[in-house]
Amino acid sequence: MEHGKDLVERAIRDLEASPRTSRTGAGPTEPRRDPALVDAINQVFALFRLNYHNQYYSAYGDAGQLSQVKRLWLDSLAGHGTEAILLGARRCIETSEYLPTLHRMLECCREATLAAQGLPDAHAAYREACLAPEPKQAAHWSHPAVFHAGREAGWFYLASTPEAKAFAVFEKRYRAVCDRIVAGEVLQLPAPEHSPETAAALAVPDADEQRERLARLRAETGV
Structure with missing residues (x-):
C-alpha cells in the first residue's frame, strides 16, 4: 500500500503529464498547461498537506481523486497570477483552521490580489466614500476604486441614507468595481472640476x- 507521500508525488507526476497525454471525448489533445501555474498549484497543495495534515489525507487520500481536484483548481484559478495563487493559499491558512474549499480559495486569491494593489476592505472604503469632501474628484482617495464605487452608488444617496441600508448598496458596487480590477482593468480618477472663476x-x-x-x-x- 502506498504511503501518503507516495500518493502525493504520484499525483503530481500525473498532473504534470496529463496535458500531454489526456484526450477529450472528441479526440484532440488538451492544450498544454502553463508550467508555472502547475507548479503553483502543486505548491498550494503541499502547503495544505503540511498545515492540514489529517484533514488533507482524509479529503485527498485517493491519488486519482487528488489529480482530478488539482486539475479543477488549476482550471478555476488560471485567471489569477501565480503570486496571487500562493498568497491566496497563505491567506487561507492564516484565516482558517479547516482545509479550504475551492470557493474559499477563490475568495482568498481575490482578496490577496486586491490587497496587493492597496485596495481597502469594503467597510473602510464605504467610510472613505462617505467622508470624502467636495469636490469628490479633488479629494484624496486611497484607490480610484473607492471613488468609482461611491459615484456609482450615488454621493447624495450615501450622504442621506443610514449605513444599515447604504452600506449594502455601496458594497455591491465596490465588489463589482474590484472584480473589474481583478480582471485587469486599470482605473483612473477623473480630472478635477474647476469652479467657473478658476x-x-x-x-x-x-x-x-x-x-x-x-x-x-x-x-x-x-x-
Missing part, C-alpha cells in the same frame, strides 16, 4: 484677446 483664469485666451490685453498693457505702461 476655469476662466486657467483658460488660454484666443489671439484677438491676447492682442487686446497687450494693447491695454502698453497703454497702461506707456511702452
Whole structure:
C-alpha cells in the first residue's frame, strides 16, 4: 500500500503529464498547461498537506481523486497570477483552521490580489466614500476604486441614507468595481472640476484677446 507521500508525488507526476497525454471525448489533445501555474498549484497543495495534515489525507487520500481536484483548481484559478495563487493559499491558512474549499480559495486569491494593489476592505472604503469632501474628484482617495464605487452608488444617496441600508448598496458596487480590477482593468480618477472663476483664469485666451490685453498693457505702461 502506498504511503501518503507516495500518493502525493504520484499525483503530481500525473498532473504534470496529463496535458500531454489526456484526450477529450472528441479526440484532440488538451492544450498544454502553463508550467508555472502547475507548479503553483502543486505548491498550494503541499502547503495544505503540511498545515492540514489529517484533514488533507482524509479529503485527498485517493491519488486519482487528488489529480482530478488539482486539475479543477488549476482550471478555476488560471485567471489569477501565480503570486496571487500562493498568497491566496497563505491567506487561507492564516484565516482558517479547516482545509479550504475551492470557493474559499477563490475568495482568498481575490482578496490577496486586491490587497496587493492597496485596495481597502469594503467597510473602510464605504467610510472613505462617505467622508470624502467636495469636490469628490479633488479629494484624496486611497484607490480610484473607492471613488468609482461611491459615484456609482450615488454621493447624495450615501450622504442621506443610514449605513444599515447604504452600506449594502455601496458594497455591491465596490465588489463589482474590484472584480473589474481583478480582471485587469486599470482605473483612473477623473480630472478635477474647476469652479467657473478658476476655469476662466486657467483658460488660454484666443489671439484677438491676447492682442487686446497687450494693447491695454502698453497703454497702461506707456511702452
